[in-house]
Amino acid sequence: MLDEFIHEPRIAYFSMEIALRNEIPTYSGGLGVLAGDTVRSSADLELPLVAVTLVSRAGYFRQEIDAQGRQVEHPEYWDPSRFATRLSAGIAMRIEGREVWVSGWLYILQGHMNGRVPVILLDTDLPLNHDDDRKITHYLYGGDAAYRLKQEIVLGIGGARMLQALGFEIRQYHMNEGHSALLVIELLRRYAYPPEDVRPGESPYDIPRVRELCNFTTHTPVEAGHDKFPYDMVQRVLGDFISLPTLKTLAGSENLNMTSLALSLSEYVNGVAKSHAEVSKKLYPGYRVHAVTNGVHPFTWSHPAFIKLYDTHLPGWCHEPAVLVRADRIPDAAIWETHTQAKNDLIERVKKLTGVELHPKIPILGFARRMTAYKRPDLLFADLARLKTIAQERSFQIVLAGKAHPRDEGGKRLIEALHGHIHELADTIRIVYLPNYDMETALAMVSGSDVWLNTPLRPMEASGTSGMKAAFNGVPQLSVLDGWWVEGCIEGVTGWAIGNAMESANGEDQDSLYIKLAQVVLPLYYMDRPAWIAVMKGAICKSASFFNSHRMMRRYATEAYIR
Ligand SMILES: *Cc1c(COP(=O)(O)O)cnc(C)c1O
Numbered sequence: 001m002l003d004e005f006i007h008e009p010r011i012a013y014f015s016m017e018i019a020l021r022n023e024i025p026t027y028s029g030g031l032g033v034l035a036g037d038t039v040r041s042s043a044d045l046e047l048p049l050v051a052v053t054l055v056s057r058a059g060y061f062r063q064e065i066d067a068q069g070r071q072v073e074h075p076e077y078w079d080p081s082r083f084a085t086r087l088s089a090g091i092a093m094r095i096e097g098r099e100v101w102v103s104g105w106l107y108i109l110q111g112h113m114n115g116r117v118p119v120i121l122l123d124t125d126l127p128l129n130h131d132d133d134r135k136i137t138h139y140l141y142g143g144d145a146a147y148r149l150k151q152e153i154v155l156g157i158g159g160a161r162m163l164q165a166l167g168f169e170i171r172q173y174h175m176n177e178g179h180s181a182l183l184v185i186e187l188l189r190r191y192a193y194p195p196e197d198v199r200p201g202e203s204p205y206d207i208p209r210v211r212e213l214c215n216f217t218t219h220t221p222v223e224a225g226h227d228k229f230p231y232d233m234v235q236r237v238l239g240d241f242i243s244l245p246t247l248k249t250l251a252g253s254e255n256l257n258m259t260s261l262a263l264s265l266s267e268y269v270n271g272v273a274k275s276h277a278e279v280s281k282k283l284y285p286g287y288r289v290h291a292v293t294n295g296v297h298p299f300t301w302s303h304p305a306f307i308k309l310y311d312t313h314l315p316g317w318c319h320e321p322a323v324l325v326r327a328d329r330i331p332d333a334a335i336w337e338t339h340t341q342a343k344n345d346l347i348e349r350v351k352k353l354t355g356v357e358l359h360p361k362i363p364i365l366g367f368a369r370r371m372t373a374y375k376r377p378d379l380l381f382a383d384l385a386r387l388k389t390i391a392q393e394r395s396f397q398i399v400l401a402g403k404a405h406p407r408d409e410g411g412k413r414l415i416e417a418l419h420g421h422i423h424e425l426a427d428t429i430r431i432v433y434l435p436n437y438d439m440e441t442a443l444a445m446v447s448g449s450d451v452w453l454n455t456p457l458r459p460m461e462a463s464g465t466s467g468m469k470a471a472f473n474g475v476p477q478l479s480v481l482d483g484w485w486v487e488g489c490i491e492g493v494t495g496w497a498i499g500n501a502m503e504s505a506n507g508e509d510q511d512s513l514y515i516k517l518a519q520v521v522l523p524l525y526y527m528d529r530p531a532w533i534a535v536m537k538g539a540i541c542k543s544a545s546f547f548n549s550h551r552m553m554r555r556y557a558t559e560a561y562i563r
Contacts, residue, residue: 001085001106002166005118009171010048011561012163013038014180016155017060017140018053020107020119022439024083025059025076028141028405029370030465031219033439034272034549035176037297037465039119041549043111044299044319047557050168052159052180054151055080055105055121056140063403063436069419073406075139080105084121089165093158095150096237100133101126102158104166112299112318120166122158141405149229149237152258156182157241160190172561174215175266178227178258184210184250184265185242203246207265215560216266217292218259221279221462228255263287268560272463275486279459290559293484294463295552298544300439301469303447305341309334324545332533339450339474339536346448349441350399354432358397362430363525365478366449366470368401368437372411374460377402380453381421382510388428390514394522397430399445401437442466447473451521454479455498455509467495471543474536478521480509488547493538496520 017032018039027033035051042049059076066072080086084105092101105121124136136150143151160183163170175181188205198204220226231244234256251261263269263284270290271277277291298321299307310317313330317323340360347358358364369375377400381387400418404411415433422431434441446452452470454461454477461483468484470477476495479485489497496516499509524532 001087002118004116005050006167006169008048009169010050011172011174012160012168012170013042013049013051013174013176014155014159014183015051015053015176016151016179017056018051018119019439020109021083023078024107025062025078025438026053026056026121026140028060028403030463031177033296033442034294034465037295037300037549038176038553039109039117040111040297040300041295041553043109043115043117044113045550045553045557046111046113046115047117047553047561049117050163050170051109051117051119052155052163053119053121054137054140054155055123055125056137057123057125058138058140058142060140061403061406065415065419065433065435069416069422069433071404071412071415080121080123083107087120087166089162090126091158091161091165093153093161094239094241095133095136095153097239098130098133100124100130100136100154101128102154102162104162120159120162122154122162124154145229146233146237148227149233152179152182152227153238156180156184157186159183160186170213172215173213174217174556174560175262176217177219178216178262181216181251181258181262184214184261185247187213188265189242205246210265211267214262214266215268215270215556216262217270217272218262218280218289219272219462220259221276221283221459223283227258228252229258230255259284268563270560273484273487275459276462276483292552292555292559293487293547294465294468295547295549296465296468296472297549298472301443301446302472303338303342303345303443305338306447306473309338319550321548321550322545325541327540327545328537330537332530335474335533335536336529342447342473343450344448346399346444349444349448350432350434353434356430356432358399358430358432363396363450363522364448365396365398365451365453366445366475367398367453367455368434368442368445369454369464369466370411371402371404371414372408373414374457375402376455376457376506376509377414378417378421379455379506379510379513381418382506383514384421384424386514388425390518390522391429393518394526395429396517396522399432399434399449401434401441401445403437442469446470446475449475450525451475452477452479452495454485455513456480456482457506458482468543468547471539471547474540476535476539477543478513478516484547488543490538490542492520493535494542495535495539
């Protein structure tokens with residue numbers, strides 16, 4: 001079954017979450033979608049990659065919104081045997097002193113040309129395991145810190161062992177965020193010097209060799225966002241897998257910091273946008289942090305009508321998205337007609353899900369992402385009277401969506417507050433909140449909106465990717481200058497900036513947002529259609545042609561994987 005994949009050395013790509021397809025709920029948001037796009041572009045470009053993740057049988061969660069506008073969470077069980085094949089290999093490891101067996105599923109991701117990338121989904125739900133251990137690979141980002149540590153042991157250590165057991169020869173390892181960093185410990189043990197060659201007091205580990213093998217992409221621009229585990233917990237769960245003094249040298253003296261561990265043993269380290277690389281250098285001084293700005297997968301994030309349009313006018317765009325720089329030659333009428341199809345699809349979906357009928361001639365502002373404080377989904381609603389006045393002059397409609405992590409109380413309160421605003425504004429602005437934001441809803445929203453809105457608190461948005469998806473559908477972004485938008489925004493050409501690039505102040509950003517909306521965006525939409533379409537084309541030509549995952553993977557290939 002694996003013969004076609006093990007005949008050549010591969011890049012092993014480790015990620016806690018991967019969005020493989022809409023029916024497989026093994027992702028929570030941007031990180032997982034990026035991992036999915038990484039694998040999809042690798043398949044299209046025929047890069048020899050193998051991806052490793054957890055099977056997450058209970059998914060992240062399915063979101064329901066109750067009558068009070070509160071999020072209700074349901075487990076979202078899926079059956080791996082519907083999409084993947086069980087592998088015969090199994091490996092064992094010690095967790096909390098018990099033997100835990102790990103098996104794997106093979107999912108094959110088929111590219112648009114001939115490429116195929118194997119994805120290994122790790123699974124501890126085996127009858128020979130203790131009941132508690134069977135659930136280690138069930139809940140994506142569920143449970144307490146000890147549960148998370150166990151998951152990360154299975155992902156990093158179990159994943160590396162599984163690849164070996166399956167016969168993969170790995171030329172490079174790539175850790176997508178710190179969750180899989182324990183893999184470096186497995187590699188240190190694997191490549192340790194024979195005891196007779198180690199002089200007393202010297203380290204038995206071949207650190208330079210492991211460093212040569214490892215690459216690390218960090219995604220989190222704030223210290224608090226990095227996974228850390230107290231060493232007493234690590235010792236209880238992991239036992240004497242590696243000596244504590246060694247671990248402290250590599251991963252921090254106070255806690256096991258997964259980012260520090262990955263940084264200590266990775267030859268190539270990168271942030272996910274230029275500004276994020278700079279922030280990461282300040283968080284972890286002394287490391288060389290490259291910047292590989294994220295991208296999105298061209299085919300996955302283009303509405304079928306746009307796929308058809310590009311196929312007609314710009315053949316080959318799917319393999320070489322850079323040809324989209326020529327999209328300005330597509331007739332205006334064709335761009336508008338294609339956008340209208342995407343917009344009608346969104347309007348239909350909104351009606352089906354909420355019963356609300358949006359108007360096809362009124363611009364739709366789209367806002368969807370993880371609901372959490374730094375994303376500031378409430379910024380647009382900070383001054384309801386002002387928002388009303390703007391809407392009375394030139395009307396617009398709003399489509400919202402997003403999940404809050406089950407333990408993010410602030411995020412959940414934001415969802416409730418948004419529903420309050422929807423209610424308060426009901427007689428002036430049509431606003432809907434689509435439940436259970438997933439890949440399918442995301443595509444419908446990024447393609448069917450007229451303006452994509454993003455209002456994070458700088459510098460918290462490492463990259464952000466939904467605005468790139470919008471660009472593939474000719475939807476310009478109105479966004480705070482953070483993450484990728486620092487590089488992508490050309491004012492009035494690819495979209496518009498909120499605030500300035502230096503400071504993020506709630507009041508200033510809010511004021512700037514209202515001014516841009518009332519004085520620039522809405523007047524252009526209503527009063528100068530050709531100029532509006534020029535901005536749509538600017539988003540395609542200048543953003544989509546560049547901020548795609550093919551370009552991103554070509555950079556990883558030439559700068560990180562081949563060295
Ligand atoms: C793209 C995507 C995200 C990430 O969007 P950001 O703009 O980076 O926050 C989250 N969830 C889903 C379902 C997505 O498709």
